[in-house]
Amino acid sequence: MINTTYGRNLECVYLTGNQRLHHWWRNQTTGVWNDGGVFGPADANGIPGLIQSNYNAPGNFELVVRTNDGKLNHWWRDGGGWHDGGRFGSSVGPQRRNAPAIHVRREG
Numbered sequence: 001m002i003n004t005t006y007g008r009n010l011e012c013v014y015l016t017g018n019q020r021l022h023h024w025w026r027n028q029t030t031g032v033w034n035d036g037g038v039f040g041p042a043d044a045n046g047i048p049g050l051i052q053s054n055y056n057a058p059g060n061f062e063l064v065v066r067t068n069d070g071k072l073n074h075w076w077r078d079g080g081g082w083h084d085g086g087r088f089g090s091s092v093g094p095q096r097r098n099a100p101a102i103h104v105r106r107e108g
Contacts, residue, residue, distance in 0.1 A: 002050055005058040011036075011050065013063060019044050021065065021075070023082070039082040040075055043068040066092050
């Protein structure tokens with residue numbers, strides 16, 4: 001779960017029982033949790049790593065998750081929804097032991 005600059009909302013993405021990703025967000029003004037929908041690869045297999053980047057304004061969400069083929073799959077979200085950023089890496093270990101880590105580097 002992350003705290004974002006989108007109205008200071010909380011954002012959460014988790015792995016479903018059907019190997020998909022599910023996005024929920026909490027409106028800080030109303031305190032209501034909102035269903036952001038199911039998205040992502042049909043073969044997600046691990047704990048997703050989620051950040052808000054400094055790309056675009058106020059900053060895209062960036063997510064990486066392991067898939068059944070032993071690769072990492074990048075997804076990003078802007079105002080238009082979630083987009084597949086492609087797969088990379090190989091022989092990534094089982095997610096039961098660890099999750100991918102992603103980091104935002106602030107420039108300037």
